[in-house]
Amino acid sequence: MTETFDLVVIGGGVGGLVTASVAGQLGLRVALVEKSGKLGGDCLHTGCVPSKTLIRSAEIAWAARESGRFGVAAELGRVDLAAVMDRVREVIDTIQVHDDPERFRSYGVDVIFAHARFADAQTVVAGDRRLIGRRILIATGSRPAVPLVPGLAEAGYWTNETVFDQRELPDRLAVMGGGPIGLELAQAFARLGSQVTVLEMAERILPREDPELTAELERQLRADGVDVRTATAVEAVETRDGMRRLHCRSGDEVATIEADHILVAAGRAPKVDGLDLERAGVTVEEGRIPVDARMRTSVRHIHACGDVCGTYPFTHVVEYQAGVVIANVVFRLPKKADYRVIPWVTYTAPELAHVGLTEAAAREQGYAVQIARFRFGDVDRALAEGSTAGLLKMVIYRGRILGASILGPHAGELIHELVLAMQARIKVKHLSGAVHAYPTLAQIHRRAVNTLYADRLYSPMTRRVVGWIQRLVP
Ligand SMILES: Cc1cc2nc3c(=O)[nH]c(=O)nc-3n(C[C@H](O)[C@H](O)[C@H](O)COP(=O)(O)OP(=O)(O)OC[C@H]3O[C@@H](n4cnc5c(N)ncnc54)[C@H](O)[C@@H]3O)c2cc1C
């Protein structure tokens, strides 16, 4: 059966759903093809939602363990991973209601559950249907990249696709990869009671983040009981009596880590296979689909967004890119994606939030920047909360923020004041001038900026000026 559509969307994750729902509600003839049998994609089923729900249970376990420090001394009973994962499932099911296929059908979207592939640049084959699209969107996401380590496949491992199905807490867990997925899950399992080792190949955890903050986060993770080993490569894995032995090398030193289970969190691979992209003439580079600023692939009427493009693989970025696709496809406006102000957050404890340029990136680009820093240990609310680790670091050029990183309590919430300031190109003097309620963590923004003015305010010159005013003005 051959049918014609204004827009054919491949992939029912964030990118595909946002685009299809808006285009459908605005009257375009839209087909949405999803192969997994359910809508929602990685974020809902195996990504953001389950990980953040698991982290919440881990926080509760940690709070019970630490309660004595707050004068409440609660007893932590047995951690029941099955019950924790049941709660994860409940949260997914609650959110899944928003992604009910019937809801999309009510918007006029033809939702098709099938594997999609290209027959040519205009035609997508989905089961026994041939969908001709005036425009086509590829939003097929990514899957875990699994390193080629001898013995790993035979030993078996978890990824984000299987970890949330587990029912028993492992005594010992080895995590390959010290990126956001690895660290969030490593700390969560450690807080729930597993003995966790993180094996990171690079010199430091979260290599894309500011090293000043990641060094402090590494110390915090260790204090939480996570054994973090950087510059460590897993060279081979063997299984003995059901136990995994990971043979690792760090420089000249070799070590063997024993674990009941291995979690692989070593990066993502865009899902481009099985799409027959060559039939459509869509270019694939280094395993991902490159796009221009209008989210167009090498074939102008075929767009791509989200993890399949391999840049900024975050839900909020996919959503933003879908907006660019909508502007171009639905409104035919030449809107371009602009990544100047993109925040992201790693949900460890403390959280690490970032937006814009790091200090190193700004200096590399030739900006003579000023750095404003303030530590949570000097913020009264952080003291009251008992969460004093971490700091705010702001990268400032000619009075405006080029970038900022926050390591600290609720950093993911706090960063948005700076996101808005950057987006609106507000000068930092306005952050300092804005009254911030006491005692809030948000005072850290104002206090960081004030450190820049302190030297000038209390300088001999200002003292002289004040002296003249006092003498001259009655
Ligand atoms: C553990 C984990 C935690 C994360 N936490 C966060 C977080 O806290 N914050 C954040 O911003 N981001 C987070 N992310 C990243 C976020 O989940 C992704 O960036 C986002 O889900 C990507 O959306 P997408 O639409 O590009 O792809 P997906 O959501 O992966 O959707 C792609 C869809 O396409 C379908 N598909 C693939 N191939 C075909 C085909 N040939 N035919 C038909 N359908 C197909 C797939 O089945 C899937 O449903 C996390 C990711 C992981 C793995």
Ligand SMILES: NC(=O)c1ccc[n+]([C@@H]2O[C@H](COP(=O)([O-])OP(=O)(O)OC[C@H]3O[C@@H](n4cnc5c(N)ncnc54)[C@H](O)[C@@H]3O)[C@@H](O)[C@H]2O)c1
């Ligand atoms: N909070 C969030 O927003 C959030 C959370 C989780 C994931 N995500 C998204 O998902 C993406 C993927 O996350 P990720 O953590 O899997 O990937 P990543 O690429 O960010 O980090 C993977 C880490 O694994 C290391 N590594 C690679 N191969 C290795 C090996 N053989 N042995 C040991 N270490 C190895 C890399 O050096 C890197 O530090 C992230 O870039 C992020 O955009 C976001």
